[in-house]
Structure formats: C-alpha cells, structure tokens
Amino acid sequence: MKALYAQQNSPGEEMTFVFQERENLPPSRDHDVKVQVRACALSWVDTKLLAEIKLKKELVPVGREISGVVLEVGSKVTFFQPDDEVVGILPLDSEESGVCEVILVHEHYLAHKPQKLCWAEAAGTLRDGLRAYTALHYLAPVSPGTSVLVLDGASPFGTIAIQLAQHRGAKVISTAHSLEDKQYLERLRPAGARVIDVSHGKIDVAESCLEETGGLGVDTVLDAGVRLYSAEDEPASRCQLLPHKHDIITLLGVGGRWITTERNLQLDPPDSHSLFLKGATVSFLNEEVWNLSNVQQGKYLYILWWPQLDEPIPLYEAKVSMEIVQKNQARKRQVIQF
Numbered sequence: 001m002k003a004l005y006a007q008q009n010s011p012g013e014e015m016t017f018v019f020q021e022r023e024n025l026p027p028s029r030d031h032d033v034k035v036q037v038r039a040c041a042l043s044w045v046d047t048k049l050l051a052e053i054k055l056k057k058e059l060v061p062v063g064r065e066i067s068g069v070v071l072e073v074g075s076k077v078t079f080f081q082p083d084d085e086v087v088g089i090l091p092l093d094s095e096e097s098g099v100c101e102v103i104l105v106h107e108h109y110l111a112h113k114p115q116k117l118c119w120a121e122a123a124g125t126l127r128d129g130l131r132a133y134t135a136l137h138y139l140a141p142v143s144p145g146t147s148v149l150v151l152d153g154a155s156p157f158g159t160i161a162i163q164l165a166q167h168r169g170a171k172v173i174s175t176a177h178s179l180e181d182k183q184y185l186e187r188l189r190p191a192g193a194r195v196i197d198v199s200h201g202k203i204d205v206a207e208s209c210l211e212e213t214g215g216l217g218v219d220t221v222l223d224a225g226v227r228l229y230s231a232e233d234e235p236a237s238r239c240q241l242l243p244h245k246h247d248i249i250t251l252l253g254v255g256g257r258w259i260t261t262e263r264n265l266q267l268d269p270p271d272s273h274s275l276f277l278k279g280a281t282v283s284f285l286n287e288e289v290w291n292l293s294n295v296q297q298g299k300y301l302y303i304l305w306w307p308q309l310d311e312p313i314p315l316y317e318a319k320v321s322m323e324i325v326q327k328n329q330a331r332k333r334q335v336i337q338f
Contacts, residue, residue, distance in 0.1 A: 001021070001022045001023070001100060001101055001102065002019045002020065002021055002022065002100065002315075003019070003020055003022050003061070003096075003097035003099060003100035004017060004018075004019055004020075004061075004062045004063060004097050004099035004100070004318050004319065004322065005017070005018055005019075005020055005059040005060060005061055005062055005097060006045050006059070006060040006061075006062050006322075006326075007058065007059055007060075008047060008060075015045065015047070015326055017062060017318075017319045017322045017323060017326075018059075018319075019318075019319065020059070022100065025102065025103075025104055026095070026104065028072070028074055028104060029074055029104075029106075030074045030075050030076035030077075031074050031076050031077055031106050031107050031108070032073075032074045032077070032104045032105065032106060032107070033070055033072075033073050033074065033077055033080055033086070033104070033105050033106070033107050033110060034070070034071040034072040034073070034102065034103075034104055035066065035068040035069065035070060035071065035086060035088075035102070035103055035104075035105055035110070036068050036069045036070075036071050036101065036102055037066050037067075037068040037098060037099075037100060037101060037102065037103060037338055038067055038068045038069065038119040038337065038338055039066070039067045039068070039119035039120045039122070039123040039124075039312065039335050039336065039337045039338065040063040040065065040066045040067075040098035040099050040123055040335065040336045040338075041063070041065040041066075041098075041123045041124045041126065041127065041333055041334065041335045041336075042062070042063060042099075042318070042321055042322050042325045042330075042333075042334040042335070042336065043063075043064065043065065043127055043325065044325055044326055044328065045060055045062065045326060046288075047060075049092075049288065050092070053092070055092060055093055061090070061094055061095065061096055061097035061098070062097055062098070062099055062318075062322055063090075063097055063098030063099040063100075063318075063336065064089055064090040064091075064094065064098055064127075065087075065088075065089050065090075065098065065123050065124070065126040065127050066087070066088055066089075066090065066098040066103070066105075066123055067085070067086070067087045067088075067113055067119045067120075067122040067123040068085075068086060068119070069083060069084070069085055069086070070082050070083060070084040070085075070086055071102065073107075074107075077107045078107075079107050079110070080107060080110065080112075084112060085112065085113040085115075086110045086111065086112060086113055087110070087111055087112075087113045087122045087123065087126060088105055088109045088110035088111065088126075089109060089126055089127065089130070090103075090105065090109060091106075091109060092288060099315070099318050099322075099336055101338060119337060120312045120335045120337050123335055124156070124333040124335045125160070127287065128156045128157040128159075128160045128333065129160050130287050131157050131160075131161075131285060131287045132157060132160040132161040132164045133164065134285060134287055134289075135161065135222055135259045135283075135285050136148070136161065136164050136165055136168070136220070136222070139257070139259050139283040139285065140219075140220045140222075140257035140259055140283065142164075142165050142168045142169075142170045142220060143168065143169065143170070144168065144169030144170070145169065145170075145171075146169075146170045146171070146219040146220065147170065147171045147172075147173065147212075147213055147218045147219045147220070147253070148161075148165040148170045148171070148172050148173070148218070148219065148220045148221075148222065149172075149173045149174070149175075149209055149218045149220070149221045149222065149251070150162050150165065150172060150173070150174045150175075150193075150222050151174070151175050151205075151221070151222065151223045151224045151242075151243065152175060152176075152177055152181075152224035152241075153174030153175060153176065153181075153185050153193065153195070154174075154176055154177070154178075154180075154181035154182075154184050154185055154331075155224060155331070156332060156333040157224075158174065158222075158224065159188070161222055162174055162185070162188065162193050163188070165220075166192060166193065170219075170220075171192075171194075172192065172193040172194070173193065173194045173195075173196065173208075173209055173212055173218065174193050174194070174195050174196070175195075175196045175197075175198050175205060176195050176196065176197050176198065176199065177198065177199055177241050178199045179197070179199065181199075182195050182197045182199075194212055196208050196209075198241060199241075201241075204247075205243045205247055205251065206243070206247040206248075206250040206251040209251040210250075210251055213253065216253050216254075217251055217252050217253030217254065217256060217278075218251050218252060218253055218256060219253055219255070219256055219257070220256065220257050220259065221248055221251070221252060221256065221257070221258045221259065222259050222285075223243075223248065223258070223259070223260050223261060223262065224242070224261060225242050225261060225262055226242055226243060226244065226245045226248060226260065226262050226265070227242050227243065227244045227245065228244075228245060228262070228264070228265070228266055245265070245267070245271065246271070249271055249274050249275060249280075250274075252275075252278055252280045253278070253280075254278050254279060254280075255278070255279050255280065256278060256280040256281075257280065257281050257282075257283060258280065258281070258282045258283070259282075259283045259284075259285050260282060260283070260284055260285065261284075261285050263284070263286075265282070265284075267282070312335050312336070312337035313334060313335065313336050313337065314336075314337065315336060315338060318336050321334045321336070322334075
C-alpha cells in the first residue's frame, strides 16, 4: 500500500514528492476510524506554517481532504459505524497521507458525506468551503442587502464564496482574470454576480465597485492577495491581476470589512487613517485555525458547496499533479480518485 509524501531537504529548495510503501497501519486507538479512501484533494503544502508551529518533518504527508467509507471503528467511537460514507480534513500534525488507500483518522475530524455529492466533489469542496464559511460567517457576517467583492471569483475558493454570499442575499461583485474565467462566472447558478474583467489591466477595480454601489463602497471585500508596492517593484503578472492595497481601502464602504489572505500585509499610517475614518476593519483569513484550535474542531464539516474541480485524477498521476499544485499552477482543485 503506497502513500504520497512531500520532501524538502534544505530551506529554499524545491519540494519533491515521493511514494512510500506502507506495509501496516499503526495500532488503532479507541477513537480512531479506519477509512477506505475513495478520493483525496491535493492542496499546497505550507512549509512556512509547519516550521512556525514546530511541525517541520523530513517527510510531510500529502493530501488532507478526504472522502471514503468506514471499514472499522475504535471501541469508543460514537458517531460512525462500518460502511458509513464520510468526509474529513486531516489535522496539520497528522502522520497519515490522504493519498493512500486505507488510513486511520480520529473521529472528530470526520463527518457524514452528503448523499448527493460524489466522492470527488465531497473531497474537493472541503477546504474552500471552510475558508469561505470562515470569511463570510465568522469574520464578516453577510446579510441580505449587503455588497460583497470576491476577487478572482473563478478560483475554487472564489466560486464557493460567491455562492455562499448569494445564498445569504448579498449583492456580489467579482473579478475575472481571463475571458474563460469571465464566461465561467457568468454561467454560475444562481446567476447575478457582476463580473469585472481585469485580464487586460485596463479596468480600475475601485472605480468599477464605487460605480456599482452608487459611490457608497463595498461592505465586504474578500481578496486573493494584493499588491503592496508600486508597479515598478512588483512582478508583471502579479501587478496586472491583483489590486493595490490602496484600491481596496478606497472601495471599502463605511463600516466595511476587508478579509485578506495576504499574510505579510503592511499598512502605513495613511492607510490606517483611511480605515479609521471609515470605521473599517481588516481580518486575516487563515483556515488552519480550525485545526489549530481544539474549540473549533468538528464544527466546520457540514459546509459543502458546488466546487470548481478538474477531472478526477488516477493515483499514478498524483505525484505529477502535486508538483503542479505546489507551484500554484493549478486553476482548478485537483482530486485523486481511487
């Protein structure tokens, strides 16, 4: 039985992915559930975060969002029975790789799989559903009549964020990074999101959002990264597609909330002053807090929306697919199907 792991020999070195042969599973504990994995989504391995929380290993298990069938349960497991269909996110410190036919998972990391979703959809939705729900329920609760800007709406995360915001009655504006992305967003159901095509770099996002909201500004902004410096100091591709932090502050309405995925965001005194005058706030979106906080574990696994998935990938292509994911070259969620 093979399992996929990431290997990084020295800092700054490109990560490689290797299959390791596993002969036996570790001894089962009272609250463990043995799961036959049917699908596993591939996500970027955040080596910096692992190092910061002292979890850096020579071999890092790859694949944490899984769906599958329960084979056996421990003596104290109360939520599951054999043959149950389940989904789950493995914790950061898990020794198990989700890209493996059979794994052991603590019952608190699992939930029952909705019957209407196939294996690949269930696994591929978990992480992005968690991020969207964290952003639009906990960090910036969205209500009917509010406006939400979702940057890079055609990404797997953006797609689910748009659906969640519309489900709650918000007016949604989204940016598209290509003509293909724009067409995809316009085909989304329910329809209604206003799409701004920024692929040519000629559209002013702040101006478009202010025009769309009658000059009042947007209530909630969900970014996909921002430019922190002038155009001369940023790579050309990043400069073209991402808005500057000043643009986001400009388009925020009074009492607005900016939810950012930019972990190194730097706000200068004029930026803070502008936010102060608007009574606006900045929140940082880190979906891993759900795994790092014992209080939150188990609360999130009922969040399942229609994902932006690629075609399911067979196991023998997992290594190559993970290399693409780690280089941030995959536009759709990659899911391994057994």
